[in-house]
Amino acid sequence: MPxxxxxxxxxxxxxxxxxxxxxxxxxxxxxxxxxxTLDKIATQLEPMIGLHGVEVLFSRSLYLAGKEFxxxxxxxxRLEKAMLIxxxxxxxKACELNEATKTSYTLLATVTELLISxxxxxxxxxLLEPVWAPQPPTPQKGSKS
Numbered sequence: 001m002p003x004x005x006x007x008x009x010x011x012x013x014x015x016x017x018x019x020x021x022x023x024x025x026x027x028x029x030x031x032x033x034x035x036x037t038l039d040k041i042a043t044q045l046e047p048m049i050g051l052h053g054v055e056v057l058f059s060r061s062l063y064l065a066g067k068e069f070x071x072x073x074x075x076x077x078r079l080e081k082a083m084l085i086x087x088x089x090x091x092x093k094a095c096e097l098n099e100a101t102k103t104s105y106t107l108l109a110t111v112t113e114l115l116i117s118x119x120x121x122x123x124x125x126x127l128l129e130p131v132w133a134p135q136p137p138t139p140q141k142g143s144k145s
Contacts, residue, residue, distance in 0.1 A: 005121055012132035013108045017101060027100035031092035034104040035085055040131040041111060042081060048127075051081060058084050061110040069103050 016037055019025035042054045049057070058081065059074075066073030074087050088107070092100045115124040 005125070006116075009112060009116075009121070009125060009128075009132075010109060012129075013105060013112065015133040016108070016131070017104055018133070025097060027095045027097050028093050030097065030100040030104050031089050034092055034107065035089050037108060037131060038085060038088070038111075041128065044127050044131060055081050055084065057111060057114060061107055061114060062088070064114075065103070065107045065110045068106055069099075072103060072107070 017030065017033055019029055019033070023029065038058065042058075045054050045057070062072055062074060062084070072088075072091060074084070092104060095103060112124060112128065115128070119127075
């Protein structure tokens with residue numbers, strides 16, 4: 001898989017987690033952005049893999065991300081989507097900003113990595129493109145700013 005294509009996806013995740021300049025970022029805002037992003041991912045995937053498939057994907061992602069952030073692993077690995085979302089939200093809010101941001105990125109990147117390994121980079125890209133923050137436009141040569 002081309003490195004450039006993979007990096008574009010992970011750059012999109014980073015852009016999605018950037019907080020607006022006009023607000024004072026905190027872990028609650030990071031949690032809110034993360035939950036919103038996971039909801040969008042679920043919306044994109046549920047028609048294809050069903051609610052249970054999304055729950056399995058999110059649970060597995062929590063488990064794998066939990067290798068770096070052990071507090072992220074739920075004690076019950078059979079949580080429904082709403083309970084998973086609540087669990088993630090509560091735990092991210094309890095972190096300091098930097099830790100919440102790192103955890104959120106790791107979780108979203110893990111969801112994406114799992115999808116890439118299951119369905120390939122092209123289909124993952126097409127399914128998740130509407131979820132990520134758009135790439136800023138690049139100035140055209142010869143255009144006036």
